[in-house]
Amino acid sequence: MIFNLSYRSVLNRKTAFFLSVFSIAISVVLLLGIERVAKSSKEHFLNTIHETDMIVAASEGSIDILLNLVFHIGDGLKEMDYGSYEEIAKFEEVAWAVPLSLGDSFRGFNVMATNEDFFKHYKYGSGELLEFKEGGTFSGFYDVILGSNVAKKVGLKLSDRVHLSHAEEHHEHQNREFIVSGVLKESKTPNDDLVFMQLKTDEAIHLEWQSGHFVDMQIESERLSHMDIKPRHLSGMLLGLKNSLQILHVEDKINRYKGENLKVAVPAKALSKLFKLMQYFQDVLSFISIAVFITALFTMLSSMFSTLNERRREIAILRSLGASVKIIFVLFAAESLLIISSAIVLGITLLTLLIALVPSTISINIMPDMHEIIMLLVMVAVSLMAAFIPAISSYKQSLQDGLMVKI
Amino acid sequence: MIDISTCRFKYENETILDIDSLHIKEGEHIFLHGKSGSAKSTFLNLLCGVLEPTFGDIEVLGTKFSSLNGLQKDRFRADNYGIIFQQFNLLPYLSVEENISLACGFSKSKSATKEEIENLLDALQLSVDLKTPAMKLSVGQQQRVAAARALIGKPKIILADEPTSALDSQTKESFMRVLFNQVEVQNATLIFVSHDKSLASNFNTVYDFAKLNKAFV
Numbered sequence: 126m127i128f129n130l131s132y133r134s135v136l137n138r139k140t141a142f143f144l145s146v147f148s149i150a151i152s153v154v155l156l157l158g159i160e161r162v163a164k165s166s167k168e169h170f171l172n173t174i175h176e177t178d179m180i181v182a183a184s185e186g187s188i189d190i191l192l193n194l195v196f197h198i199g200d201g202l203k204e205m206d207y208g209s210y211e212e213i214a215k216f217e218e219v220a221w222a223v224p225l226s227l228g229d230s231f232r233g234f235n236v237m238a239t240n241e242d243f244f245k246h247y248k249y250g251s252g253e254l255l256e257f258k259e260g261g262t263f264s265g266f267y268d269v270i271l272g273s274n275v276a277k278k279v280g281l282k283l284s285d286r287v288h289l290s291h292a293e294e295h296h297e298h299q300n301r302e303f304i305v306s307g308v309l310k311e312s313k314t315p316n317d318d319l320v321f322m323q324l325k326t327d328e329a330i331h332l333e334w335q336s337g338h339f340v341d342m343q344i345e346s347e348r349l350s351h352m353d354i355k356p357r358h359l360s361g362m363l364l365g366l367k368n369s370l371q372i373l374h375v376e377d378k379i380n381r382y383k384g385e386n387l388k389v390a391v392p393a394k395a396l397s398k399l400f401k402l403m404q405y406f407q408d409v410l411s412f413i414s415i416a417v418f419i420t421a422l423f424t425m426l427s428s429m430f431s432t433l434n435e436r437r438r439e440i441a442i443l444r445s446l447g448a449s450v451k452i453i454f455v456l457f458a459a460e461s462l463l464i465i466s467s468a469i470v471l472g473i474t475l476l477t478l479l480i481a482l483v484p485s486t487i488s489i490n491i492m493p494d495m496h497e498i499i500m501l502l503v504m505v506a507v508s509l510m511a512a513f514i515p516a517i518s519s520y521k522q523s524l525q526d527g528l529m530v531k532i
Numbered sequence: 533m534i535d536i537s538t539c540r541f542k543y544e545n546e547t548i549l550d551i552d553s554l555h556i557k558e559g560e561h562i563f564l565h566g567k568s569g570s571a572k573s574t575f576l577n578l579l580c581g582v583l584e585p586t587f588g589d590i591e592v593l594g595t596k597f598s599s600l601n602g603l604q605k606d607r608f609r610a611d612n613y614g615i616i617f618q619q620f621n622l623l624p625y626l627s628v629e630e631n632i633s634l635a636c637g638f639s640k641s642k643s644a645t646k647e648e649i650e651n652l653l654d655a656l657q658l659s660v661d662l663k664t665p666a667m668k669l670s671v672g673q674q675q676r677v678a679a680a681r682a683l684i685g686k687p688k689i690i691l692a693d694e695p696t697s698a699l700d701s702q703t704k705e706s707f708m709r710v711l712f713n714q715v716e717v718q719n720a721t722l723i724f725v726s727h728d729k730s731l732a733s734n735f736n737t738v739y740d741f742a743k744l745n746k747a748f749v
Binding site for chain 2: 126130133134136137438439441442443444445446447448449450451527528529530
């Protein structure tokens, strides 16, 4: 009965009620939204690379190596010698090694030069390989493989012919025509935005580029494909060990490698380092959403206080009918419970709509997890306690008024 | 059934109410004539246990208020009292029926079926749909619904605080008539407070509250 009374009373003050609900709902959207985006992006990041024991490059800084070679963002790395790759690949502890070379771009997408081993050894998520939606790995010299986003955005499909450009400049390797030999399935990893070509092809087409200028050497495509060209430089390499326990040992061995100065990044370590950096931004955002929630609570309180005077009569009537002073507290608590629970439902609905409507490269969970449920319960508890402030004022007023309210 | 031998009430260190003795018998109809400022609201609050005397005690239906705690007094009021105010008796967002049955919500001994509510409204000569929201009623209609709520569940004591002051003389008369009828039918004790002496003729006992309260000078 009390809840019905509270509900009817609140409906009688619709505008104030909806304003309170809406402002708290926004803070629910912010709190949960930030939490979810942070959590999903963390999972997303941690799932980007799997079962690769180490990444080797000639640059300092494991985060730098990770950003460049796994996420394909950053300023580019100092190049390492192809010879170093060949030697390290022969280490007895090494199970597999994949060379990587970045630098070219195609209509805004990065071109990664590698070999077919990349598709055999690069794993993501809980150990999945990149899969082909159409076609397959390299067979011809001028074959390229497209990430799912590239195919979608540029509108290319299997067996289409394309021209690639060099670096950031817009000179295309006009005379070289490439053929799409495969299109990857969407993996929600940065590989969706890559164009893959073979390392030797990459090297061959750059024969014509000297210190950034195009020199037409008049080599016909057909002849170029048969030239024995050995790559000279790499951006880095992915390494899988026979036994992951030997990471430290191999790292040490590479650090002491005589040929050139090389650096090792262990993906798991580098990722968690990267995430610690991002944690700071998440903390700032969470702080903002808590501030929004507190503001929303004040909206609720001020709307409760503003109606206190007109509710004196209501409370006197209930008291005259034998309602105890406890009822006053229950009424206010019920009202705040009604506001906060409507706000949570509205907030979750808005958030779900938002997640569904806004396209995102990362998949965001819809169901609240334990941590979020605890957070929501804390919100409920805080608003219940907040309701005590107007309840106490109202209680004091009712003691003074008795049953005969003189307004 | 209501016995006061000494009852004093202090508000901010000033005695505003001081009654030597007042005895009201069951079924009596009391008219309390009170000027404004004579602390009659305080007296009514004391009489239904919302305020506690600073000194003395009030005994109602053989129960001393001093022997009850707050919760028990609230329950006692719910079970044994029906109270009508000057105006704004009803919760505007509830229907006629909901407003009346609200009286049964806080009491274990009061109960009412829809039929009983309809019969009571008939007896009070009010014909409105039970589903009508209280805010759509005229003041006269509201006072009758308030009377119905006070009478529902047949409480022993009906307290009426200036229930007719917001009514015009014609509705006032008919309101008094139906209220009296129903109080008789239920054999309830009626304590009626008003500054309007013209209403006093219907009552068997008339007190001048200004004289009853020795603190009022």
